Amino acid sequence: MAGLVAARTLVLGGARVTLLEASDRLGGTVAQQTVGGILLDAGAESFATRRGTVARLATSLGLAEDVVEPTAKQEWLRRADGSTVPLPAVSLLGIPGVPLASDVLSVVGPRVAFRALLDELIPGTVGARSTTLGQLVRARMGQGLLDELVAPVTQGLHSRHPDDLDLDRIAPGLRQALLREGSLARAVRDLQTSATAEAPIAGIRGGVHRLVIELAADLQRFGVDVRLGSRVTAVEEGAVQVGGERLEGSVLIAAPHLLGRVKPDETLTVVTLVVDSPELDAAPRGGGVLVAEGGARPLTLIHATVKWPWLGERVGPGRHVIRVSYRGRATAKQATADAEQLLGVALATVVDSAVVEWRRPAAQGPAPEGVWVTGQATSGTGLAAVVGHATATAEALLERLAHL
Ligand SMILES: Cc1cc2nc3c(=O)[nH]c(=O)nc-3n(C[C@H](O)[C@H](O)[C@H](O)COP(=O)(O)OP(=O)(O)OC[C@H]3O[C@@H](n4cnc5c(N)ncnc54)[C@H](O)[C@@H]3O)c2cc1C
Structure with missing residues (x-):
């Protein structure tokens, strides 16, 4: 490109x-x-x-x-303990705009959420010189929130840990919003409501x-x-x-x-499954599931026929496109088993599959x-x-x- x-x-x-x-x-x-x-x-x-x-x-x-x-349908997160929960509605790369919101509490629990709330009490300059996203979130909201919310989201979306992501590249304007608003949560809320009324992708x-x-x-x-x-x-x-x-x-x-x-290079494998499974018409996991480290092995599952309405229309009801991504190698059989687990649905008929390996440069x-x-x-x-x-x-x- x-x-x-x-x-x-x-x-x-x-x-x-x-x-x-x-x-x-x-x-x-x-x-x-x-x-x-x-x-x-x-x-x-x-x-x-x-x-x-x-x-x-x-x-x-x-x-x-x-x-x-x-689609505007919510994405889901597979936690390390095997439960699957919706991602917080008000969030940016997993950073919550409202740390004590019920959809944050259901992912990280009260201990981690209260630590994240400290962000509202400490000076806005704390963490403002961070070079990576990981440093910023750790400094303001704590390690637990980084591990349980932000890392699964960036690993699913960008195949990288927040400590390996340059803050200004991955979240342009976030540092400035933090300094302006005095808190990371408020900065997230501000960015969500102001500049980008449009979807982030x-x-x-x-x-x-x-x-x-x-x-x-x-x-x-x-x-x-x-x-x-x-x-x-x-x-x-x-x-x-x-x-x-x-x-x-x-x-x-x-x-x-x-x-x-x-x-050294790293291999990313994308397994695409085309399945006949009318149960998936109900979009049980919205546009897809991001996976927290220590949980199931895939990085992410995209329910493509839900995520992209044009594709759903093209394919028609009952038939679905599922895309499961892995760090390292994977097979279609493994992806089918993982997709069933992540979607909570038995995939009756796998019509076709493709496995593509990419080398991360x-x-x-x-x-x-x-x-x-x-x-x-x-x-x-x-x-x-x-x-x-x-x-x-x-x-x-x-x-x-x-x-x-
Ligand atoms: C599985 C996967 C999913 C992704 N999903 C998304 C996504 O949804 N959204 C998003 O924004 N980004 C996504 N990305 C990242 C995005 O695709 C890349 O960041 C972007 O396409 C990289 O483009 P590039 O031109 O820098 O490199 P590349 O796409 O790697 O292109 C490099 C080109 O250089 C050629 N080349 C290499 N060596 C030589 C040589 N010596 N002489 C001549 N030619 C050479 C290669 O053959 C290749 O064509 C994804 C990446 C992967 C692997």
Whole structure:
């Protein structure tokens, strides 16, 4: 996505662009698959709406009418003790806006909730210099709330512990709201009611992989030289090495592995099940379930035909799409058993299934002088971050080219 967006920005800005893609298809972790005859996303399936970044891209690609909100039905949390409870209605990344609300108490219990309430009594500056989300929540609301609410939500949504999430990237404006409001709970309430009356995430009717289809069409239309099966093996200022050939020009890297690994890779597995199960028409777990660490093994279950009304309509009653994500490997059989447990429903007939393994990219090493870098290892994960950063980086490069 970063490479496609950067290439499009550059070519629209008047540059002559060659796009080198190692694999035999464009899109990276935004990909499509057909399961049970239904065309579905295989990787990313939604995007954060913050700053309107991805919606703006979708609009410029002619997909404005197809940007859709997920169902308003509540999401659920599978706790470590095996019980499944609705996530607090007023919350941001699991941080409660009202620590003593009954839907918070039912998840974390009174001891943890009262500790979280301390947030309202301590100075607003406590934790305000945190670099990670984990530090902030621990400082203001305590370890228990971090473990039982915030970590399951971020692990389910972003496959990362709050201690590994940069505060300003994952929750833009939260630090400022804390300083303004003097409490984290009030900051959450403020952010929920003011700026974002819209849902925090959105999707594309037909799947977010449509962004890749439209981007690829634009690159072709505007004359970008797109070369699949072209793995870049070396990078320096003004040139790259690809399959024994040296290509010269300004270099913008959007491939996370290219600059050397700092951290080991991690595998994420997405199992998609298409099932016939009329009991699921009642949406027993709303749009899905996030799983607390120490509980069942999946990270998250998405009831896709409920989460995305367009998909439910397309598939029709009785048939459902369930997507179960794991850290590490998993099988369709295991996912079926986990889905039954998480949904509390026996899945009568599994019509079809697909298992896709994704490698989470390692953090990248430093770029050589004079080489431009974007992509999720630089911008942070998620399409909103990736698209915004790729656009800005390509614009900066255009500016530089204009002055050469
Ligand atoms: C299972 C899964 C679900 C996700 N769900 C969501 C979601 O719902 N919402 C959301 O916002 N985000 C989601 N994400 C994250 C999101 O998909 C990514 O943050 C984003 O797509 C990353 O884009 P990218 O261009 O930086 O990297 P990638 O998608 O990893 O693309 C990198 C590209 O570089 C190519 N490449 C690698 N090395 C070379 C080389 N040497 N030479 C040439 N090409 C090379 C690769 O083949 C690939 O095409 C999800 C990720 C996964 C894995």
